[in-house]
Every structure is written in structure tokens, then in C-alpha cells.
Amino acid sequence: xxxxxxxxxxxxxxxxxxxxxxxxxxxxxxxxxxxxxxxxxxxxxxxxxxxxxxxxxxxxxxxxxxxxxxxxxxxxxxxxxxxxxxxxxxxxxxxxxxxxxxxxxxxxxxxxxxxxxxxxxxxxxxxxxxxxxxxxxxxxxxxxxxxx
Amino acid sequence: xxxxxxxxxxxxxxxxxxxxxxxxxxxxxxxxxxxxxxxxxxxxxxxxxxxxxxxxxxxxxxxxxxxxxxxxxxxxxxxxxxxxxxxxxxxxxxxxxxxxxxxxxxxxx
Numbered sequence: 001x002x003x004x005x006x007x008x009x010x011x012x013x014x015x016x017x018x019x020x021x022x023x024x025x026x027x028x029x030x031x032x033x034x035x036x037x038x039x040x041x042x043x044x045x046x047x048x049x050x051x052x053x054x055x056x057x058x059x060x061x062x063x064x065x066x067x068x069x070x071x072x073x074x075x076x077x078x079x080x081x082x083x084x085x086x087x088x089x090x091x092x093x094x095x096x097x098x099x100x101x102x103x104x105x106x107x108x109x110x111x112x113x114x115x116x117x118x119x120x121x122x123x124x125x126x127x128x129x130x131x132x133x134x135x136x137x138x139x140x141x142x143x144x145x146x147x148x
Numbered sequence: 149x150x151x152x153x154x155x156x157x158x159x160x161x162x163x164x165x166x167x168x169x170x171x172x173x174x175x176x177x178x179x180x181x182x183x184x185x186x187x188x189x190x191x192x193x194x195x196x197x198x199x200x201x202x203x204x205x206x207x208x209x210x211x212x213x214x215x216x217x218x219x220x221x222x223x224x225x226x227x228x229x230x231x232x233x234x235x236x237x238x239x240x241x242x243x244x245x246x247x248x249x250x251x252x253x254x255x256x257x
Contacts, residue, residue: 061219085217089183093217101209101229103168108225112181112217143219 027118030086034122037082038130043122048081048133050121052111059113059143066096068105068123068131078105079124087117112143151246153177157238159252163230167256171202171210172225173238175248181216199241200224205234230256 034043051065068078077100083093096107105123113119116138123131154176160169175197182194194216202210209228228236233256241247 083217088217089181090216092215094215095213096226097211097213099209101204101207101231102227103229104227106227107212108223110219110221110223112219 027086030084030091030120033084033091034082034120034132037122038124041128041130043130043132045132047131048121048123050083050119050133050135052113052119052135052137054135054137056113056137056139058141059115059139060141061110061143062113062137063108064093064111064119065108066106066121070105070125072098072100072103072105074100075126077102077126079126081105081107081121081123083111084120084122085111085113085117086119087115088112089114093119113137113139114142115139151242151248153240153248155238155240155248155250157236157250157252159236159254160230161253162255162257165230165232165256167230168227169230169254170225170227171236172223173200173202173250174221174223175240176221177240177242179214179216179218179220179222183216195242197222197240197242199239201239201241202226202228203237203239204228205232206237230254232256 047069049067056062066081070078078098080097082095084091085093093111094109098105118134118136120134156174158172163169177197180192180195184192186192197214200212210226236252238250239247
């Protein structure tokens with residue numbers, strides 16, 4: 001009988017001995033990534049609506065809709081939106097760059113979520129101000145690190 | 149260099165001037181995040197699409213940076229204003245700089 005790595009890890013983790021080979025991003029890492037984005041600017045709360053289902057069965061493909069309230073004119077529009085996850089191996093998920101010709105600052109995509117976590121969305125407006133929103137999710141089947 | 153990926157883009161064929169249209173772009177790609185291991189315990193190399201760019205008659209209207217947190221076969225849905233008849237071009241680039249381009253026509257009345 002051959003011992004599979006998978007079985008081995010399962011038993012080890014049952015005994016509380018599993019090696020933590022993948023370091024998950026901590027909330028601190030996501031905060032650091034946000035800090036890098038915004039610099040010393042103040043991030044205001046609001047205007048950003050991040051829509052992720054509150055309960056997710058499979059973290060491998062989660063529909064995420066992101067909308068930023070803005071008139072989207074030449075003088076006042078959303079420049080970019082960055083999505084950052086607190087509980088993924090790497091915090092960055094997606095950055096979207098809009099133009100006044102976008103008409104509406106909205107983007108939808110499918111994302112991976114590794115565990116129960118808070119996902120942040122940080123928007124930068126054309127006047128340089130930053131706004132944020134977040135979504136909390138519960139994930140039953142993790143993405144990212146499952147074996148093939 | 150080009151990398152042939154299977155892509156599907158959905159653009160309304162007709163629109164009125166100034167109308168907000170919704171555009172969907174899908175590419176077939178594993179978005180291998182580099183954290184997984186195969187059955188022999190070897191790490192699978194990272195292979196992701198990193199950039200997505202949409203041009204409307206050669207003018208950039210939308211761009212996105214994709215990271216490891218994007219699911220396999222990345223789908224991106226966004227909006228743009230129908231300004232004039234012409235062509236929308238969609239480009240995906242991977243970490244090695246290889247790209248795939250898809251195009252769609254729109255008639256604006």
C-alpha cells in the first residue's frame with residue numbers, strides 16, 4: 001500500500017500537526033495593500049457597493065458585482081477600483097480602470113475566495129479622493145489551495 | 149506574440165447614440181494561481197492573465213488588472229456609452245506578455 005501525500009496531510013491535520021505551507025493573507029496584509037494604494041490620503045466610507053453573496057458554497061467561482069456612485073462626467077468620474085481580500089493567499093483580486101465613457105462605474109466578475117473573510121473595494125475618484133466599501137462572506141469550500 | 153485563447157465577447161449589435169451598453173468578455177484560461185500542488189506534491193507554476201483592455205474605435209474605454217484571486221475562465225462585464233458605429237477590441241495579456249485579441253462590431257443610430 002502506498003501512502004498518498006493527501007492522506008498523510010489529512011491525518012497530520014487531524015492530529016494538529018499539519019505544516020502550514022501556504023501563508024494566508026492576514027487582515028493586516030490587506031490593510032498594508034490598501035495603504036500602498038492610497039498613500040497618506042484619507043479613505044472615506046461610502047459610495048462603493050460591493051456585492052458578494054453572504055454565504056458561498058464553493059469559493060472557486062464567486063460572482064462579484066462592484067458599483068461606485070458617480071455622475072461619470074468629464075469633470076467627475078471614477079478613475080479606478082481595487083478589490084482586496086483579507087483571507088486569500090494574496091490580497092489582490094481585481095483592479096478596474098474606468099473612463100468618463102464608461103457611463104456607469106460598474107464591473108462584474110467571478111472571483112476566488114479561500115475562507116470566511118471580509119473583501120474590501122477601494123475607489124479612487126477623478127478628484128483624487130478615495131472611497132471604500134466592503135462585503136463579509138462565509139465560504140464553505142475553499143478555493144486557491146485545493147489539490148488537483 | 150499572440151496566444152490563441154478561446155474567447156467569447158457579447159456586445160449589442162445595435163444601439164442608439166449615447167445609450168449605456170453592457171459588454172461581457174470571457175476567455176478560456178486556467179488562471180493557475182501558483183499555490184496548488186499536483187498529485188506528486190510539486191507546485192503547479194503560476195499562469196494567469198494579468199491585463200484586460202477594451203478599445204472602442206482605438207480609444208481605451210475600460211481596463212482591468214487581474215490577479216490570482218480571479219476565477220478560472222475569467223469573465224468581465226462592464227459598461228460603456230455607445231458613441232459611434234465601429235469596432236470594439238478586447239485584449240487579454242498574460243504574465244509572459246502574450247496576448248489574445250477579440251473584436252466585435254456595433255452599429256450606432
